[in-house]
Amino acid sequence: MAAEDRRVPVLDSAGxxxxxxxxxxxxxxxxxxxxxxxxxxxxxxxxxxxxEEFRQxxxxxxxxxxxxxxxxxAGWDYYECWLRAFSxxxxxxxxxxxxxxxxxxxxxxxxxxxxxx
Amino acid sequence: MADRHQHDHDxxxxxxLRAEALESxxxxxxxxxxxxxxxxxxxxxxxxxxxxxxxxxxxxxIDSAFRxxxxxxPSSALGELGLPRFSGVPIVIVPDAAGVHNVVVCTLxxxxxxxxxxxxxxxxxxxxxxxxxxxxxxxxxxxxxxxxEDEVEVRVWDSxxxxxxxxxxxxxxxxxxSTEEELAALVTRxxxxxxxRPRGPHEVRGGG
Numbered sequence: 478m479a480a481e482d483r484r485v486p487v488l489d490s491a492g493x494x495x496x497x498x499x500x501x502x503x504x505x506x507x508x509x510x511x512x513x514x515x516x517x518x519x520x521x522x523x524x525x526x527x528x529e530e531f532r533q534x535x536x537x538x539x540x541x542x543x544x545x546x547x548x549x550x551a552g553w554d555y556y557e558c559w560l561r562a563f564s565x566x567x568x569x570x571x572x573x574x575x576x577x578x579x580x581x582x583x584x585x586x587x588x589x590x591x592x593x594x
Numbered sequence: 595m596a597d598r599h600q601h602d603h604d605x606x607x608x609x610x611l612r613a614e615a616l617e618s619x620x621x622x623x624x625x626x627x628x629x630x631x632x633x634x635x636x637x638x639x640x641x642x643x644x645x646x647x648x649x650x651x652x653x654x655x656i657d658s659a660f661r662x663x664x665x666x667x668p669s670s671a672l673g674e675l676g677l678p679r680f681s682g683v684p685i686v687i688v689p690d691a692a693g694v695h696n697v698v699v700c701t702l703x704x705x706x707x708x709x710x711x712x713x714x715x716x717x718x719x720x721x722x723x724x725x726x727x728x729x730x731x732x733x734x735x736x737x738x739x740x741x742x743e744d745e746v747e748v749r750v751w752d753s754x755x756x757x758x759x760x761x762x763x764x765x766x767x768x769x770x771x772s773t774e775e776e777l778a779a780l781v782t783r784x785x786x787x788x789x790x791r792p793r794g795p796h797e798v799r800g801g802g
Contacts (some may be wrong), residue, residue, distance in 0.1 A: 515630075516613070516620065553721060557762035578616060
């Protein structure tokens with residue numbers, strides 16, 4: 478269950494240093510975006526939520542971001558909206574309570590430097 | 595936020611940690627398997643991509659009966675080519691013609707014909723593209739390098755969870771002698787979204 482075990486080789490092709498993809502553009506800009514995308518799809522395919530439930534949350538997060546940013550033009554991160562939508566969905570579905578997520582984030586952040594790269 | 599550990603994380607790092615936390619928790623609970631996540635990422639990166647859409651477009655260019663089937667019943671026409679359909683979402687193919695240019699957007703989020711084009715590029719998901727393509731398509735297209743004559747009608751298609759769109763661009767001039775495979779190489783992702791024309795026959799070899 479060590480974190481590095483889950484960094485499977487195939488993901489190297491999605492990292493910042495990866496060659497362009499078939500369509501000339503990287504599919505994901507960062508490793509975590511691909512993992513999050515795959516995680517969302519996997520949980521959906523496992524029958525844990527309807528896609529529309531997620532989509533509505535994603536739409537709301539994007540609209541919320543746009544309201545907060547009105548007039549400004551910095552820091553757009555589509556997958557950050559995705560992350561918020563997914564976190565709130567799994568919490569609402571009782572699959573993963575928010576406080577558990579916060580605890581785990583703090584644990585992961587407390588790892589020695591270099592561990593998570 | 596005040597009481598942080600010795601090294602502060604920037605927002606990107608924070609997001610990465612949060613995504614990792616979610617994955618580890620959901621895996622520990624037995625709700626998902628890491629291998630399933632790997633397989634999905636591979637599927638989206640390798641099996642689904644613009645090469646699928648390009649195959650359909652090239653066939654439609656050389657075979658008018660197929661073209662008619664593709665427009666009338668996209669799912670079964672795509673099935674004829676053995677193209678994988680991963681989502682059950684119906685797709686509509688919108689054909690360009692003399693005087694008509696089609697372009698696809700998703701104003702609310704990022705709905706996109708992933709089976710045929712892979713995952714959407716970052717600009718497709720960006721707030722300006724989503725907001726402006728509906729309001730001032732001609733101007734946005736010009737900014738993206740596609741100038742359309744005034745008399746060309748621009749049709750903007752707003753994707754949704756229930757319906758996806760893909761553009762069937764016009765066959766480039768000078769490709770009368772091209773094989774189906776050569777034609778497919780001219781069909782770019784952007785031309786099937788409608789923000790560019792397909793490549794010309796001389797833009798392929800040696801191009802980068």
